[in-house]
Amino acid sequence: MTALLSIQALQVAFRLGERGAKTVVPAVKGVSFDIPENTTLALVGESGSGKSVTAMSILNLLPDNAQRSGRILWQGRDLLTASRPELQALRGREIACVFQDPMSSLNPVFSIGAQLCEPLIKHLGMGRKAALARAEELLAETGLPEPKRRLAAYPHELSGGQQQRVMIAMALACEPKLLIADEPTTALDVTIQRQILELIARMKDKLRMSVLFISHDLGVVGEISDRVVVMRHGTVREQGDVAQIFSAPQDAYTRALLACRPSLTDTPARLTVIDEHITGGTTAGSAAPAAAKDPNAPVVLAVKSLAKSFFIKQGLFGKREFKAVQGVNFQLRRGHTLGVVGESGSGKTTMGLTLLRLHEPTGGEVIFDGQNLLTLNDRDRQLMRRRIQIVFQNPYASLNPRFTIGQTLIEPMAIHGIGADTAEREDRARALLAKVGLLPETFFKYPHEFSGGQRQRVAIARCLTLNPEVLVLDEAVSALDVSVQAQVLNLLRDLQDELGLAYVFISHDLAVVRFISDEVLVMKDGQVVEQASAAQILAAPQQDYTRRLLGAVPRGWQAPPDALAPP
Amino acid sequence: MTAPPRSAYGAPPQGGAPGGPAKPDPRLPLAAAPTPLQRSEGVWRTAWRRFKGDRVAMTSLVVVLAFIALIIAAATGAVASQWQRELAVPNAPPTFLGPRAGENTGTLAGPEATAQPPVDLSDIDPLAPRYAEWAERAAKLQTAETTKVDTLPLGADRLGRDVLDKAIKGTEISVFVGILAALLATVIGTVLGALAGFFGGKVGDFLEWLYNVFTAVPDILLIFAFAAVLGRGVDTVVLILALTGWTGLYRQVRAEFIKHSGREYVRAAEAIGASATSRMFRHILPNVSHVILVRMSLLVVGFIKSEVILSYLGLGVPIDQVSWGTMLAEAQGELILGHWWQLATATAFMAVFVTAFSLMADGWRDALDPKLRGAE
Numbered sequence: 056m057t058a059l060l061s062i063q064a065l066q067v068a069f070r071l072g073e074r075g076a077k078t079v080v081p082a083v084k085g086v087s088f089d090i091p092e093n094t095t096l097a098l099v100g101e102s103g104s105g106k107s108v109t110a111m112s113i114l115n116l117l118p119d120n121a122q123r124s125g126r127i128l129w130q131g132r133d134l135l136t137a138s139r140p141e142l143q144a145l146r147g148r149e150i151a152c153v154f155q156d157p158m159s160s161l162n163p164v165f166s167i168g169a170q171l172c173e174p175l176i177k178h179l180g181m182g183r184k185a186a187l188a189r190a191e192e193l194l195a196e197t198g199l200p201e202p203k204r205r206l207a208a209y210p211h212e213l214s215g216g217q218q219q220r221v222m223i224a225m226a227l228a229c230e231p232k233l234l235i236a237d238e239p240t241t242a243l244d245v246t247i248q249r250q251i252l253e254l255i256a257r258m259k260d261k262l263r264m265s266v267l268f269i270s271h272d273l274g275v276v277g278e279i280s281d282r283v284v285v286m287r288h289g290t291v292r293e294q295g296d297v298a299q300i301f302s303a304p305q306d307a308y309t310r311a312l313l314a315c316r317p318s319l320t321d322t323p324a325r326l327t328v329i330d331e332h333i334t335g336g337t338t339a340g341s342a343a344p345a346a347a348k349d350p351n352a353p354v355v356l357a358v359k360s361l362a363k364s365f366f367i368k369q370g371l372f373g374k375r376e377f378k379a380v381q382g383v384n385f386q387l388r389r390g391h392t393l394g395v396v397g398e399s400g401s402g403k404t405t406m407g408l409t410l411l412r413l414h415e416p417t418g419g420e421v422i423f424d425g426q427n428l429l430t431l432n433d434r435d436r437q438l439m440r441r442r443i444q445i446v447f448q449n450p451y452a453s454l455n456p457r458f459t460i461g462q463t464l465i466e467p468m469a470i471h472g473i474g475a476d477t478a479e480r481e482d483r484a485r486a487l488l489a490k491v492g493l494l495p496e497t498f499f500k501y502p503h504e505f506s507g508g509q510r511q512r513v514a515i516a517r518c519l520t521l522n523p524e525v526l527v528l529d530e531a532v533s534a535l536d537v538s539v540q541a542q543v544l545n546l547l548r549d550l551q552d553e554l555g556l557a558y559v560f561i562s563h564d565l566a567v568v569r570f571i572s573d574e575v576l577v578m579k580d581g582q583v584v585e586q587a588s589a590a591q592i593l594a595a596p597q598q599d600y601t602r603r604l605l606g607a608v609p610r611g612w613q614a615p616p617d618a619l620a621p622p
Numbered sequence: 623m624t625a626p627p628r629s630a631y632g633a634p635p636q637g638g639a640p641g642g643p644a645k646p647d648p649r650l651p652l653a654a655a656p657t658p659l660q661r662s663e664g665v666w667r668t669a670w671r672r673f674k675g676d677r678v679a680m681t682s683l684v685v686v687l688a689f690i691a692l693i694i695a696a697a698t699g700a701v702a703s704q705w706q707r708e709l710a711v712p713n714a715p716p717t718f719l720g721p722r723a724g725e726n727t728g729t730l731a732g733p734e735a736t737a738q739p740p741v742d743l744s745d746i747d748p749l750a751p752r753y754a755e756w757a758e759r760a761a762k763l764q765t766a767e768t769t770k771v772d773t774l775p776l777g778a779d780r781l782g783r784d785v786l787d788k789a790i791k792g793t794e795i796s797v798f799v800g801i802l803a804a805l806l807a808t809v810i811g812t813v814l815g816a817l818a819g820f821f822g823g824k825v826g827d828f829l830e831w832l833y834n835v836f837t838a839v840p841d842i843l844l845i846f847a848f849a850a851v852l853g854r855g856v857d858t859v860v861l862i863l864a865l866t867g868w869t870g871l872y873r874q875v876r877a878e879f880i881k882h883s884g885r886e887y888v889r890a891a892e893a894i895g896a897s898a899t900s901r902m903f904r905h906i907l908p909n910v911s912h913v914i915l916v917r918m919s920l921l922v923v924g925f926i927k928s929e930v931i932l933s934y935l936g937l938g939v940p941i942d943q944v945s946w947g948t949m950l951a952e953a954q955g956e957l958i959l960g961h962w963w964q965l966a967t968a969t970a971f972m973a974v975f976v977t978a979f980s981l982m983a984d985g986w987r988d989a990l991d992p993k994l995r996g997a998e
Contacts, residue, residue: 411893440895453886457908467894514890521894 058089058128059233059265060113065125067108067117082108084289085125090233095259095266097280097297099273099312101536105289106269110235113267114146148178151226155238157218161210167194167221168206174228193224197254215399216247223254230262237269244398244563249607252279271536273312274566277301277611285309301611315541317570319593319608325548326541326570348573352388355524355557356410356443359384361419363402363409379405380581383419385574387525390551392558394572394589396565396604402581403561407527410559411445412436423525441471444518448530450510454502460488460513461498467520487516491546508539512546519550527559532567544571565608569593577601669989679985685978689793696794705787705944710778711770713961716785721772777963779952788944789967795945797975799859800926806864807925808918811871816902818872819879829872836869845928849937856939859932863925871917878910912990919983923976930972946972 067083083105090096098106111117113127113134127134129150134142154160162170171190175181181189187206194202197220210218219239226234236255240248256279259266270276276283277297284294285306293306304310315326363380380402387393395403408414410421412428421428428439447453454463464484465477474480481498488497491512502510511531518526528547532540544567550556562568568575568589575592577585577600585598596602673679695701715722744750776786818829836844848862882888883906891905926946932938933947934954946968953965 408889413889413892437895440893445890445893447886447890449886453890455887455891455905455909466891466896470895470897470900517890517894 057092059092059130060090060267061126061128062089062109062113063087063126063128065109065112065123065127067105067112067121067123069118070120070122079122082121082289083112086286086289086291088284088291088294090265090267091282092232092265093259093263094282095256095268095280096282096284097268097270097276098284098286099270099276100286101271101538103288104286106286107237109286110237110267110269113235114150114152115142116152144178147174147226147231148229149231150233150235151229151231153219153222153226153234153236153239156242157215157222158210158242160222161218163210165209166206167208167210167213171206171221171225171228174225178229189228190224193228194221196227196258197221197224198250199224214247215243216250219243219247219251220254223251223258227258227262231264233265233267234259235267235269238271239268240275241270241272245565245607245609246398246603248275248609252609255279272609273301273316273537274609274611278609285312312537316537317541317544317566319566319569319605319610325545328538328542328545348388348390350388352390354386355389355424356387356559357385357420357422358410359420359422361406361409361421362417363405363414364417378581380409383576383578383583385576385583385586387557387559389524389557390555391574392551392560392572394568394575395559395561395578396563396568396575397578398563398604400580401578403578404529405581406578407445407529407559407561410527411440411443413445437471441521442523443525443527444521444523445527445529446511446514446518446531449534450507450514451502451534453514454510456502459499459501460493463502463513464488464498464517464520467517471521473521484516484520487519488513490519490550491516492542506539507535508543511535511543515543515546515550519554523556525557525559527561529561530563531560533562533564540567547571565593565605577604669986673985673989676985676988678981679989682978682981682985685974686982689797689975689978692790693794693797696790702787702790705783705791707784708782709771709784710774710782711772712778712780712782713956713959714770714772714774714778714782715961716777716963717773717775719773719777776967777961779964780956780961785949785964785967788949788964789946789971792945792947792949792968793971793975795856795939795943796926796929796947796972799856799863799929799939799945800922803860803863803867803925803929804918804921806860807868807921808871808914810864811868811917812875812907812914814868815872815875816879816907819876820883820898820902820906822880826876829876833869833872836866841866842931845932846937849932854937854940856943859929859938862932863928867921867925867928871914871921874913874917875910878913879906882906882909912987915990916983916987919979919986923980926972926976 065083065086066081068079068081071078071080086105086109088096098110100106108117108121112121112123113129115123115134117123123135125135129145134145137145161167168187168190171193172181172183172186175186175189176183190206191202194205199205199217199220205213205217205221210221213221223239234255239255240251243251252275255266255268258264266279268276268280280297282294283297283300285292285300285308287308292308293300293304295305300309301313304313315328317326361380361383362378365377365379366374367377369375383406385393395406397403405414409416410428416429419429423439423443426435426439428436428443431439454460458466461481461484464487465480468474468480468483469477474483485495485498488495493509493512493516497505497509497513502513505513514531515526531547532543535543547558548571551558558571560568560571572589575585575587575589576583577592577598579600585592585596585601587597592601593605596605673683692701696703770782774784774786776784776789778784779788814829814832818826839847844866845862848865849858852858852861879902883901888901888905891901896905929938929945930947930950933945934951936951938947939945949964949968953962953968956962956964
C-alpha cells in the first residue's frame with residue numbers, strides 16, 4: 056500500500072496582533088503521518104490540539120494569517136508549494152471536505168440541487184441536465200428518501216442529519232480519492248451519528264477512497280478507523296493501527312484519554328483526570344464504586360403531569376399548539392440524580408426550563424418542599440428561586456461578558472440578601488471559588504480569560520451562592536472536552552456528596568448519564584417513554600426507542616475487528 | 623481596590639455546607655493567599671487600551687477634544703464673545719487674498735458734499751438758528767470712530783463680522799444641539815427599544831405601532847410640524863430633532879434586546895432572581911452598548927446636519943445667535959457676489975468635526991465590541 060498523502064514535519068503558526076506588537080502563535084509543531092490508499096485515518100485530540108488545523112492545511116483552507124512549513128505530499132506532489140489554480144483543481148475533485156456543522160456549511164439561498172450540481176458542472180464539465188440526474192443519483196446513494204423532491208428543497212427544509220447527507224453527497228460528487236471529514240457527526244444526535252458513520256464507511260468501500268476522519272470522540276474513532284493518530288498541543292503523541300492504540304496504548308496521554316471517558320459498562324466513583332493519570336497520581340478509576348445512596352432520602356422535588364405547549368401562529372388569526380412537554384412525572388430525592396436523556400427536540404431542555412419557570416408551564420404541578428411552585432405569587436417564587444438553580448450548556452454564553460467573576464457571584468447574593476454586607480459576600484464568593492477548584496485571582500477576572508471548563512465551574516459556583524437544594528444541569532458538560540468533562544463530573548459528584556444536592560441531569564450522552572444518575576428518564580417527542588434506575592435502563596431497556604438510543608452509542612474499538620457490525 | 627487578602631479564603635463558607643464544614647480542596651493552594659491579588663483590567667480599561675492602539679481613532683479623538691475645548695472656551699466667553707462686533711469692512715476678504723482693490727469703501731457719501739448746500743436756505747429754514755448749537759453738542763459727544771480693517775484672517779460677512787469668530791460661536795451652538803439632541807434621542811430610543819425587545823407582546827406591539835406612525839410621516843414634514851408647534855429657539859431644535867430622530871436607534875436596540883434576552887447569561891440572571899429592570903439595564907445594556915454608541919455617533923452627525931437644514935429654512939436657531947446652519951444660510955446670498963469665505967469656513971469646520979467624530983465613534987465601537995475581545 057502506497058501513501059496517498061504524506062504529511063512530513065508540518066508546522067503551522069498563526070500571526071496575530073496588530074502593527075508593532077506582532078506575535079506568532081504555533082498551532083501545529085512538526086506533525087508527520089501518512090494516509091495510505093483506501094484507509095480511514097483518524098486524527099484524535101482535544102480542542103486546541105491542532106487536528107483541524109493540520110487537516111485544513113492540506114488544501115490550504117486556513118485563514119490568511121497562517122504560515123505553513125514542512126511538506127505535504129499528495130501522490131508525490133508537494134501541496135505546500137502548489138499554486139492556487141493547482142489547488143483549486145484538487146479541491147472537491149480529488150480531495151473533498153465535510154465539515155462539522157452542516158447547517159452553516161450549506162448556502163441557505165440555493166436549493167440542494169443547485170449546490171450539488173455546482174461541483175459536477177465545474178469539475179466534471181457536465182451539462183445541466185446530466186448534472187441534475189447525477190445529483191439525484193448521489194442523493195439516493197446517501198440514503199436520502201425521495202431524492203427527486205429534495206433537489207428542489209432548500210437547506211432549512213432538511214433536518215441536521217439530512218443536511219449532513221447532502222454535504223457528503225456533495226463531497227463525493229466527483230468521486231474524490233480522499234475525503235476529509237472534520238467532526239462530521241459532532242452536531243448530530245447519536246442515532247443520526249450512527250447512520251452517518253455507516254454512510255461514510257459504506258461510501259469509502261464503494262469508491263475505494265481514503266478518509267481523514269477528525270474527531271474528539273474515541274468511541275467514534277474506534278468504530279470507524281483503520282489507523283489512529285493521537286494529537287495534543289500540536290504534536291503527535293502516538294500513531295498506529297486502531298487495534299494497537301485501543302488494546303495497547305503506549306503513550307500516557309492516549310491511555311488517559313481512553314480512561315477518562317465514562318463508559319456504559321462500569322461506573323467508577325470518580326473519573327480519571329488526564330493530568331493525574333499522566334503523572335501517575337491517584338488511579339481514581341479503580342477506586343471503590345460510589346457509596347450506595349439512601350433510597351429513603353426525603354423527596355425534594357415532585358413533578359406531576361407537567362406540560363408545556365408553544366403556540367405557533369398560523370394564518371391570520373389561527374394558532375397551532377405544539378406540545379413540547381406533556382405528562383412528565385417524577386420524584387427526586389435529596390442527594391439523588393435524575394438523568395434525562397433523549398434526542399434533540401425531545402423536550403428535555405424545555406422540561407428543565409419549565410421546572411424553574413423560565414418557561415411558563417401550561418399545566419401540571421411542581422411540588423417543591425410541599426409547595427406547588429407553579430401557583431406561587433411573585434414574592435414566594437423569589438424565595439423558591441434560591442432553592443432550585445440551573446447550569447446551562449454553553450459555558451461561553453451563560454456568563455455575562457461584562458461582569459467580573461466576582462460581580463457574577465455577588466449579584467445573586469445581593470438580590471436575595473445573603474450575607475450582611477458586600478465584604479461578607481465577597482468572602483463567601485471566594486470560598487465558593489475555592490470549593491469549585493478555582494484560584495482566588497479568579498475573583499477579579501472576566502469570563503473571556505477562562506477556558507470552557509473553568510467557566511462551567513464559575514457557573515456552578517454562581518448556583519451554589521444561593522445554597523440551592525436542586526440543581527438542573529442542562530447539558531452542563533456536553534460542550535467540554537473529555538478530560539475537562541471528567542473533572543467537572545467529578546466536581547459535581549463531590550458537591551453532591553458534600554452538600555446533599557439533588558440533580559436533574561439533562562444530557563444526550565448516555566455514558567455520562569449512566570455515570571452520574573441514579574434514575575433515568577427517557578424522553579421522546581415531549582413524553583417520557585421510559586423511567587427506571589440507571590442500571591436497569593442500560594441492562595434491560597424495555598422500550599424500542601431506548602434500545603435504539605443505546606444501540607447507537609459508539610462503543611469504541613471492539614476486540615473482534617467487525618467494529619461496524621451493529622452491537 | 624487592590625483587595626487586601628482576607629483571612630476567609632480558606633474558611634468554610636458561612637452556612638454553605640449543611641453537611642458539616644467544607645473540606646479543603648487539595649487542588650487549591652489555600653495557604654498561598656497572602657500575596658495581593660492581581661486585579662484584571664476592567665472592560666473600560668481594556669477598551670481604552672485597544673482604543674489607544676488605533677492610530678486613526680486616537681487622532682480623531684484629539685480633534686474632537688480640541689473642538690470641545692474650543693466650545694468650552696466659546697461658552698465661557700474666552701474666545702469669540704465679541705462675534706457680533708462689526709470690525710471689518712463689509713464682506714472683507716480673508717487676509718491671504720489681500721484687500722479688495724479699486725473699491726473705495728466708506729466714501730460713498732462724504733459729509734462735505736452735504737455740508738455745503740448749493741443754495742443757502744438759512745433764511746427760510748426754521749431750524750437754521752439751532753444748527754450751530756447742534757453742531758456744538760455733536761462735537762461734545764464722544765464717538766469712537768473705529769477704523770474698519772480691510773481684511774480678516776478668514777474674512778468677514780456682509781456686516782463686517784469676523785467669520786472665524788462666527789464659526790467658533792457657531793460650533794458651540796451646532797455641536798451642542800447635535801450632541802444634546804443625539805443624547806436625548808438615544809435615551810428615548812434605547813428605553814423604548816429595550817422595552818419592546820425585552821417584553822415583546824402587547825408592549826412591543828404598541829411601541830411598534832408608535833414607531834410606524836413616526837416613520838410613516840416624511841422626516842422633514844415631521845420636523846416642520848414640531849417646529850410650527852414649538853416655535854423657535856435652540857431648545858426647540860434639540861427637542862424637535864430628538865423627537866423625530868429616535869426611530870432608527872429604537873429599531874436596532876429592539877433587535878439587539880430580542881437577540882440577547884434569549885441568551886443563556888440573561889436566562890441565568892433570571893434563574894438567580896434578577897428583576898426585569900436589572901436584566902434589561904444591568905445585564906443586557908452593557909453588552910449592546912457598542913451598537914448604541916455607533917448609532918449615537920451617527921445621530922450626532924445627522925443632527926448637526928439637520929440643524930443646518932432647519933436654520934437654513936429659518937426654523938432653527940433664532941436670529942441673534944449663530945450656528946453653522948445660519949452661516950450657510952447667509953452664504954447663499956453672498957455666493958452670488960463672489961464672497962465664498964463664510965461658506966468655506968462653516969463647511970470646513972463642520973466637515974472636520976463630523977469626520978473626526980465618526981472615526982472616533984468607530985474606534986470606540988471596535989474597542990468596546992465584546993465579540994472582538996479576546997481575539998487579540
